[in-house]
Amino acid sequence: MSFDLQKLLRPHILGIKPYSSARDEYSGKDGIFLDANENPYSALTGEAFNRYPDPYQQDIKATLAPIKGVRPGQIFLGNGSDEAIDLLMRAFCRPGIDNILILPPTYGMYEVSAAVNDIAIIRVPLLADFQLQPEKILAAADANSKILFICSPNNPSGNKVNRSDIEFLLKNFPGLVVVDEAYIDFSDEPSFTTDLDSYPNLLVMQTFSKAWGLANLRIGMAFASEDIIRILNLIKPPYNISGLTQQKVLDSLAKADELPRLIQMILENRALLVQELNQLDSVQHIYPSHANFVLVKIKEAKAWYEALIQQQIIVRDRSKVLLCDDCLRITVGTAEENQALLDCMKTIEQSQKISLNL
Ligand SMILES: *Cc1c(COP(=O)(O)O)cnc(C)c1O
Numbered sequence: 073m074s075f076d077l078q079k080l081l082r083p084h085i086l087g088i089k090p091y092s093s094a095r096d097e098y099s100g101k102d103g104i105f106l107d108a109n110e111n112p113y114s115a116l117t118g119e120a121f122n123r124y125p126d127p128y129q130q131d132i133k134a135t136l137a138p139i140k141g142v143r144p145g146q147i148f149l150g151n152g153s154d155e156a157i158d159l160l161m162r163a164f165c166r167p168g169i170d171n172i173l174i175l176p177p178t179y180g181m182y183e184v185s186a187a188v189n190d191i192a193i194i195r196v197p198l199l200a201d202f203q204l205q206p207e208k209i210l211a212a213a214d215a216n217s218k219i220l221f222i223c224s225p226n227n228p229s230g231n232k233v234n235r236s237d238i239e240f241l242l243k244n245f246p247g248l249v250v251v252d253e254a255y256i257d258f259s260d261e262p263s264f265t266t267d268l269d270s271y272p273n274l275l276v277m278q279t280f281s282k283a284w285g286l287a288n289l290r291i292g293m294a295f296a297s298e299d300i301i302r303i304l305n306l307i308k309p310p311y312n313i314s315g316l317t318q319q320k321v322l323d324s325l326a327k328a329d330e331l332p333r334l335i336q337m338i339l340e341n342r343a344l345l346v347q348e349l350n351q352l353d354s355v356q357h358i359y360p361s362h363a364n365f366v367l368v369k370i371k372e373a374k375a376w377y378e379a380l381i382q383q384q385i386i387v388r389d390r391s392k393v394l395l396c397d398d399c400l401r402i403t404v405g406t407a408e409e410n411q412a413l414l415d416c417m418k419t420i421e422q423s424q425k426i427s428l429n430l
Contacts, residue, residue, distance in 0.1 A: 345404055355369070
């Protein structure tokens, strides 16, 4: 399948002249800066936040590129992955005309972003084991299908998606294929970031929100061909990542060699959590997880959800979601948090506080 980026884009995008910021027109670091209407004094707190940040986050990209095995020009950074999702829809999908494909049950933001942008959604459900139906996906696509969103490891099911299915779709889907790897650091599956040069229609999303522990900063990554990244840079708000966020991300990247230990701790907590949850009579199934959460099939999921809330333990009730009947999604916490959850569940089960029908 030949991939023609120009043809896939909304036609007017190619004619857009980018906003030229003061930092675009002069990017040197030294001098007397009287070009951006900034305040020459520090903020009231004394902190030096008075200057606009680097609009292209070049220091982060230079550090990140070798870690991810890509070139700096293949990286886009957004205000969360959610910004990349929204920008992709605005770049490729004509409101009221084009559509995206999603594979439920999956991450909710694809749908929300499509709705906001008035883009139709074609849904091709996953199988009962949460794997893809590649032929059905191709059959469902039409001439106006612009983006296919594949989430692997998938949220809320936690499984990794068969690599051969993703490769088949990269070769055959007529539009852009987004592989959302928000949870890839918790998986033994290699990332698709190193396959960018083989697939011009591939965009890989990752995030600093999960394994890196920086959800509060709001910063997500997108990796794709330089041509696609140029489009995202063209239409993004100029200063989409604050300078404070950039600094904090750089501080974390400087300690990247400690990340595997942090991840390992969560994986160990996950293994223990799964083992202990399996001891509970109400737990019917725990789906294999390649993420920092587990999907748990449990009798009376909604009653469990509410009973746990009563004890100020908050999990996610997914029981109304396609293929997730009777399921709770439980994020792996600290060893202490997980123990508190398990103690609470044991107590509830023993005291039959809720009707479990055991
Ligand atoms: C958490 C999550 C993200 C991350 O979103 P951010 O906006 O970067 O915090 C992206 N995709 C999926 C599937 C997620 O679960």
